[in-house]
Amino acid sequence: MSVHFLKLQVKDWLVYGGQTTVEFAPFQRGKNIVVVHGKNGFGKTSLLRALKFLFHNGYDREGLLEQWHEHAREAGEGSMKIALEFVYQGKPMKLIRKVDFESRNGTTAVTPSVALIDVDSGDLENQVEDKIELIIPKKSQQFVFFDGAEITRYAQRxxxxxxxxxxxxxxxxxxxxxxxxxxxxxxxxxxxxxxGIVALQGHSQDLLAEIDRLKNEAASYKEQRAGLLDKINGVQRAAEELEKEAAQIVAIATEREQLAAKQERRADYEEQRDQVNDAIKRFLSDAPLHMLTGPLKQIVQEGVAKQEGGSFRRDYYLHVKQYLDRVLENGQWDFGAPIPESTGQDIEREAQRFGELGAGMGTVKRKDINLGDISELKALLRRLQDSGDSQKLMDKRAVYDEKLEEIDKDIRELRAKLAGHPLLEVQALFEQRETLTETEMTLKQDIEALDGNLARVIKEIDDKNRELDEATMGTDLGRPLTETLYTARQLYKVVDAFVDRLVAQKREDIEREATNIFTRITNKPLEYAGIRVKDDYTLEVYRRDGTVVENKKLSAGEKEVLAYSFITSLNLSSPSPAPFVMDTPFGHLDSSHRDGLLQSLPNLPVQVFLLATDRDLPHQERDQVQAFIAQEFEIERNQQEASSTIVQE
Amino acid sequence: MMEAQGTPFDQMASRHDGLLREVSAEYNVDPRLFRQLVDLENTKVHLERRRLVTRQIREIIEQHLSQREQ
Structure with missing residues (x-):
């Protein structure tokens, strides 16, 4: 049965000077949200702290003085008080925590007190702190009163x-x-x-001795069993470590393979780029000849046709010489590319040769142009044609440069990743893992054998106990005792079976409800299928395909949604769910998560107090849950008096 | 006592109750006695020293047995 808050009084607590009283509407399912609007610094967190303090005073003297409203503190004497009326297990109760401050001998005496009142009878309850602990245990406050920052911390933890x-x-x-x-x-x-009764009766001594011996034997088996379980745990931990290492090896091996492949590809690119570079060099060194491709073709054609000719090319040779001289003088080709120094020398040589050819044309004899010359020229022409287009070569080189730059970057990154990872022996790890598995199996077999022995001894003890029970049941003194003993033994067996099943059931409950809440809020409902609660109550999110989402892959917002879902299901799985008091709970949440969280609140079977700034709960979002809002309050601030009060809107 | 409507959380309470009855039946123990003892421990769970609790359990069992006889 859940706890419901009815009325809260705050006096001279932090930013609340004087007394502020807030009355809450009776709890109603589906209309369970109470919004307390407040600007930053107006007193939302002070309210949260007031409730935490009410249920558990964790302050020392100095801490209490710090919580006292500053104007009251200036006066030197007075008191601060938090009082809450609430319903617990259907009963109206009032809890008051008060601190009196009294000036004594130049110092302030601080006297805290607490009272719990049964409202119907007006009686003061005794053992108050114990009872408070039953209503909202100190340890579970984190699941009841929390703020966005706390959720963030919890999400990490x-x-x-x-x-x-x-x-x-x-x-x-x-x-x-x-x-x-x-x-x-x-x-x-x-x-x-x-x-004792058996001893008094002077018989069944052998039976008692036998039971003692069996009990000792059982205790020894239990001790051995516990030792073996410890060993199994150790083996399992070592196996987990090995698996982590193996996973690391696989990851490293994959990265090493990637690195090797990239290095190989780099070598290919480099070779191809070198080939292009050579082609470019050849092209440049042949540049003058390229300019002469046309004339050379003509020479070859005419040479073939007119091998008997004389000075028919003189003018042409001289014309080419003039062109080359001009290029040399300008230091660049007509298309603008500069002439490298080495090429310049070639051009100069060619210009000289053409000059000589032109000058000597008058005396050229038939024998000067022979078939051998023509063949050489033909071969030269073929080479020139094969050497390609200069622009295309340049483009090709640029592409290879770019590819090399890219692959160098990848290689650098992979090398950085792999730095510090020594080469591990996978085979050795697998062998170790195998040995551990065998050890674990042997240990489990030992435990099975022990369990067998234990079961046998327990049965023997039961049989002997029955004999003993029969012996004592026959006496007036022994009968009631034996009946009590028999019932206690049966109850022990019940609770032994119950506790394991209860833990499993509770975990299932939390898992199911946390999943319900989480899948309603998450902004990836098609991807995430639910939450799994592990043995140690840590959580993992799993996808629809059954794979687990690595925790580090969850965003800060997703972790908060996970924490919120878990906290909520946990509180609500407790025997007495308490109201949620959430101070600016939306931390890292995006609008989709916020919408989901807000929409989930009306489904909770407890009061939900939202302490929110206008940024936490903008009008649009507030309007979405308006139908579920029971009440709205505003924290008002009197800036002259540095004091806040809460008023209903 | 459970609340009237069947929210998932009421269902949880109901399952808890069901489990308690189920296990009690397996060992032929009155579930009310078992619940009474669980309730007793619930009131003491936060205490570091749970003095006299064994005596209280014994009294509850004896009282239960004497009521059964009557």
Missing amino acids: QHDKGIREAIEQVLGIPAVRNLKSDLGKLVNELEDEQA
């Missing part, structure tokens, strides 16, 4: 370490564990008493 104890306390599991332990003690006590 949730993935690092299970907070098993607190969670089990909220779920009511320790009480059942305690019952098992207490029943065990009671059974021992009753058996001792029974032994």
